[in-house]
Amino acid sequence: MTALVFLDPSHPAGRVADAASPQLSVLDQGVTRGDGVFESALYTGGVVRKLEAHLARMAVSAASCDLSMPSAEAWRAAIATAVAAYDAARPSSGPGAAAGTAGDTHEAVVKLVATRGLESAGHGTSWVAVSPASELGRRQRTAGVAVVLLDRGYDSTVAERAPWLLMGAKTLSYAVNMAALRHARRNGADDVIFVSSDGRVLEGPTSTVLLAVRDGDTKRLITPMLETGILPGTTQGAIFAAAEAAGWELGYGPLVPQHLMEADAVWLVSSVRLLAPVNSLDGIDIARDARLHEELTAMVDAIR
Template sequence: MTRATLLTITSPTGTPEAGDPGFVVADFDAPQVRITDLAVTRGDGVFETIAVINGHPQALEPHLARLAHSAELLDLPKPALDVWREAVRAGVADYLTRNGAGPAEDELFAKLIYTRGVEGAGAPSGWLFVDLGEDFRQARLGIKVVVLDRGLRHDVAETSPWLLAGAKTLSYAVNRAAQREAARRGADDVLFVSSDGYALEGPTSNVVTLTDGVVRTPNTDQGILAGTTQAAVFDFFESRGLRTEFAPLTLDEVVSADAIWLVSSVRQAAPVTHLDGREYPVDAALTAELNAYLLARTE
């Protein structure tokens, strides 16, 4: 039996009729997507993936805001966030009702998918599913990372906004290709660098550095996806008296950092043990404390 819960968002952009929540629980094993949906034929849509820990969708409001921002960048109709918000909660509740809470280490995720819809229909499509996530406990102990050139300048979001840098789109073929290249090089993940030498982000993560007691991440105006987990990482370090800042980081500045993490919604904080073969010490106690903080969030 399929464990996952699937919801079809029947009112992804509008206010549903009274008594209609705007979504329905669907059969995960039944066909759902038309082959002519532009998500399938063009990758024309956006998505969000939300970690669900102990029944709590983490950073739900920032994820919903980012879904709306990505939709705006793609000129998609504004999503009805009240509908999507309640759909997330209903999907998590349905999953837990059918499957139980599971072992304490089980971590779920909710994936929101919002597309331009069937070609020619003029109406967006929306789905949401909740399922058991991967076990990232080993990654939270340390990962090897390689640097790959994204092939674009760091100011591409300003010079060429039509390239949709900073939008979380369904067009993830490049991101997946980069991760396969990392595996070919004996690494676990990637740090993208701009063609003019600035550190950007990972295919599914933000980079955070610690240098001389200052915690930094690259400016999001460089075509970088604003990170919900990165924001929580800054909260963690600020509560411990460290200064945090957004800054344009050259690759050389990242390489010379005292510590590096790649952070993301489901994996949380993964310390970098090697960057292009250069070894970095990992403060295991600090990273464990950081991940405990991230996993304990209820908002």
């Protein structure tokens, strides 16, 4: 089941559409060229988590692509319409937990998409789709993932040298990311961490890399540097804010694969799967600190 709402100036709260029927022109440049941007947020307990962070990052991505997009206010209105339609179409997730209420444990993905639209139209196409979250993602929060390291084919300074590559923007051009995941699965792994051609740790195809190091009573979280051209992680940012408030130290690379091997714990972090511990890298088991994972999971569960 998917609830679909298009952003339409003639419908201030968004235009509800049938997701099971054709809605998008095959000539839309989001389809023909992958020319557009998107965000995916987690909806659970009646809340679209980190909504403002997602809207802010989407605006930055759109600006990087010179893409005109609806206002944040229009997105909020369409999102409210979409989640209300989604909740109305599904049963509650348990006794005393009505759909869309604080006690509702059901998880859904709220996907925001903005394309350049038809070449002749002079305006883009934007919509919100709400659909159930993957059961696999929930399992990986506890079971963890086996990861392979893959060369991204760029060095770590390309973002500054070649801004037209749109490194750090969340665009619809995800064919390479999906190919990397298929390659990993063909080789017995679950996920990927990209490494630059000069040996720097970057990010996953759909996630941010996060590692933790213990030094006595000191706990430190580290993530790759944004200057390497990675996407700024909204969940990573929220975890860093919570960890800093809890007395953890924070760090931003530069990281190389050996840092991952030597860490006390490594995670792939994303908005919908949340915190997935890494069990192995290139077939080699790495440390997985259960206590650190429990602490960070509590921080993630508190994010709104």
